[in-house]
Amino acid sequence: MNPTVGRIVHYHSASGDRPAIVTQVNQSGTIILTVFYTHETRAGLECREGEDVGCWSWPPRA
Numbered sequence: 001m002n003p004t005v006g007r008i009v010h011y012h013s014a015s016g017d018r019p020a021i022v023t024q025v026n027q028s029g030t031i032i033l034t035v036f037y038t039h040e041t042r043a044g045l046e047c048r049e050g051e052d053v054g055c056w057s058w059p060p061r062a
Contacts, residue, residue, distance in 0.1 A: 001058065002025075003025055003031050003056075004022065004025065005025065006021065006022065008020070008059065009021075009022060009031075009033070009056045009059065010056060010057050010059050011033055011035045011045065011055075011056050012051060012052060012053050012054065012055050012056070013035070013037075013053065013054075018035050018037060019035075020034060020056065021033065026046070029048065029049075030046050030047060030048050031047065031048075032046050033056060
């Protein structure tokens with residue numbers, strides 16, 4: 001599945017997975033995210049798909 005603007009993904013931070021919204025999809029295969037932390041949001045994070053810290057992945061299906 002390809003990411004599109006407005007989709008919710010998981011951002012893998014050093015403190016655990018965080019919800020994020022895709023705000024831009026780049027030709028290079030990276031995406032720009034707005035990430036939601038407990039007391040703040042961080043916008044403009046560019047990352048690639050993967051399971052490492054600093055990457056994004058689709059949320060698991062229940």
